[in-house]
Amino acid sequence: GEIEVHGPDATELTQRLTTNDVTALKPGKGQYSAVTDERGVMLDDTVVYDRPDEGGYLFVPNAGHDEELYDHWCASRKKWNLDCTVENVTEQYAMIAVQGPESEAHLSEVTETVQDLGRFEIASASVAGVNCLCSRTGYTGEDGFELLCPWDDAQTVWDAINCQPCGLGARDTLRIEQGFLLSGQDFDPESNPRTPYEAGIGFVVDTDSRFLGREALAEATPNEQFVGIELTERGVPRNGYAIESVDGTEIGTVTSGTLSPTLGVSIGLGYVSTAHAEPGTEIRVVIRGDRKAGLITNPPFEHATTEQ
Template identity: 40%
Template sequence: MKQTALTHIHRSLGAKMVPFAGFEMPVQYEGLIAEHHAVRQAVGVFDVSHMGEFLIQGPEALDLVQSLTTNDASKLYPGKVQYSCMTNDQGGIVDDLLVYMLAENSYMLVVNASNIEKDFLWIQSRNIYDAQLTDVSDQTSLLAVQGPKATEALQTLTDVQLGTMGYYTFVKGRMADVDDVIISATGYTGAGGFELYVPNQAAEHLWRAVLEAGQAYGIKPCGLGARDTLRLEKAFCLYGNDIDDTTNPIEAGLGWITKFTKTFTASEIIRQIKEKGPSRRLVGFEMIDRGIPRQHYSIHDAEGHSIGHVTSGTQSPTLGKAIGLGYVPISHSAPGTEIFIDIRGRHLRARVVKTPFL
């Protein structure tokens, strides 16, 4: 089991540790609900150093990125970030990821922890360009400082004017006396905030400095449990749940990051799906009857026929109701449509709703 540079700190804080994507990770400290509310209302800090980071550098770095990803990376400039995904030969999703343009001919891809090895081999096998691929995941730590008070809390640690940074931009700057921190206005919570990339040896110092700076703002260390409920309220896809090798970007609601102004792996297949319309869609739903939907639960129509499955579900701490995501046929995908979730053998009523939930 791999550990992050902060595992010993999580244990000392009394975190409940669980295996996740080959890492020993904190699922919660004080408790999921308290951590969730801290991020929505104030500020929380997550250790997400299990995420993967690859560098793509060289004269044809952009060509490689463009051939692999669905979004148009030619629109990037140094200091800009883009959400994207990589597709396989059938049009399924290899992974969703962030693309950072560090400088001309220099990019950083941030990939899901569970896919680091798979993604690296995939990119390597497709690299017919004058571009070098380097996996720096094991040397890189990542802290996510999220919430409406994240900017104020972090501003005490840096001269970088955080309040003027646009969403999905980044700078390299000094923070808490650590040089060359990638300070990125991104996150997986929908609560605002920053993600901070540092070498492993600086991670503990930065973590302690962030917690100290955030004390006046009610900061809490947060685990993967709250990270999941926060992202689900915003209907952000989780790889392995809502998207995988068998789901295409169009049915998954990722058409907005799929650009046909260029060719990428299976772009023609995906273009045809877009033109014809997908046969199913990933939708959000809220429970009408009492019950919490979970991944793999089956979805049924009014006649009792199985029509799809739940990909993610939880009790939303902010909304105080049970919500979920799942794939259903187009005929059942309109907001307001009543569907039924099989929870322990009982078909409980739910309603398709617009996303994000919050």
């Protein structure tokens, strides 16, 4: 999804609803952040951009969360009596992600903008005569770019890029290998409530910033930690599978898992008690009643080419 926030109090509203320091952004810059409630529990994770082409912010909720966060921004604006406009523009935009080590060279054939973009920067770009926004971001762990273009021009932009299509299954494998969170699966405010500290993204929490949930997070002491899991015998860890210590004590739960084609082993993500979160700790994952041996790891599962 895509939501725009404009007006005199756009900075204050977005600052109070996201955990990172929005005031540190300059036009054309972006930051990874979390949206928390008063408990410090994550409602979503997001990228917030200070738009390069006009005043205000563009932030990107996870798929299916745009209406929820739009309502959250609007209700908070009214509650705090702030002067700004909030617009859900999800249906106006298409997003096309071009990812991989050759993404810059490939996109440079259709727009020069990418050559000047640093990580988490965004700029206006023209692709096949279509005005787009281009950011150096992605959800794969590789270098890459995300293009926002008008919905009606998406086919034109897609045809101009002309590269190998990648489905959601392939993308999900890449984000698991990198250890990236999936909203609604690796955390959910109702079924799997987690703070940024539990979810391993405490680096997006600016405790000097005045945001909803700051007080709760200041007092939080995580009992569980988000970790990687690598099986050492045949089997694939899946969402909801129990994680046990070697002696059979349940210590956590798998949230994501797959057979990694890159590594040739089964890997997963999940939460375990902090006492068992040290990389190298031997564990068991219960798969259809069988206890499969594995190890706790610290994602990414392979060397990262970028930072989230």
